[in-house]
Amino acid sequence: MSDQAQADSHSDSLCSSQVRGGRHLLVLSSAGKPIFSLQHGDETSVADLAALVAAIVSFVQRGGDEIRHVRAGATSLAFLVRGPLYLVASSSCGDTVPYLSRQLAALHAQLLSVLTSKVEEVFARNAGFDLRSLLGGTDRALQRMLRGATSSPSLLLQAPPAMRAPPALRGELTRRLRRNRPAPLLFALLHYAYTATSLGQSISPLLPAGSPYAEPAALERLLRRYQRAQARTHAKGRDGPAHEYFAASDSELVVAWRGAGFELYVALWPLIQLPAAAAACSQLLRWLRREEKALFLTYTKY
Secondary structure, three states: OOHHHHHHHHHHHHHHHHHOEEEEEEEEEEEOOOEEEEEOOHHHHHHHHHHHHHHHHHHHHHOOOOOOOOEEOOOEEEEEEEEEEEEEEEEEOOHHHHHHHHHHHHHHHHHHHHHHHHHHHHHHHOOOOOHHHHHHHHHHHHHHHHHHHHHOHHHOOOOOOOOOOOHHHHHHHHHHHHHHHHHOOOOEEEEEEEEEEOEOOOOOOOOOOOOOOOOHHHHHHHHHHHHHHHHHHHEEEEOOOEEEEEEEEEOOEEEEEEEEOOEEEEEEEEOOOOOHHHHHHHHHHHHHHHHHHHHHOOOOOO
């Protein structure tokens, strides 16, 4: 069979395996493991489709080329290969290939905002690593984003919607966002809890719907890990308390810091290196200490 015939056969198999009608998106690893799916069908059909997509991408790459799109009758398929991540979108609704490609680019950017750009390092260490556990509840946020894109011109125009506001108010909002967001932690920090022990007050961030800890069971599991970390930093045994504590798991790296007037508990990307984790926590701690007057009630008169 010629290379072209093999490619045509792969394409026909891919189109026949997907559910007819509508739009479907799939993200998988280069090992053929599904990561995210926006389509109908059970896990078995998604797994079979992911293996087929991985085979197609691998076949084209062996020929020294890169697959970008396939047309089969009324169905269009767009591919986006970004290192170990493979993204594919299909539509029989009349969507153009450039539009599908923009959806994939937006999905890829959103995934990196959750998983960070270190995802390539993860797969370099373990090509079969299952990233789905790290998405937590964010798959629902991704689904809402993608479904919302079909009812908004933002993706078509490649520009986010703007909200009307007086220039003075817009300028003040911009200044506050810049002042109160620790920028280096935007994509690396998963969750934190901070206690100003000298004030007897604490703070932790509100959890958006896409957070890995948005579900009560996931948050309870994390808080139990914080309990164990706290026990270690308050230990009274022969070794005494540990002022810095690191504990890694498949879900997150938990860091606990205890110092004069504060306790900090942080959940970070599970494969982050310890020096980077320490730097992130240090940056967060500096911001929290600097903003204590804005975050806490620092003076009470009776």
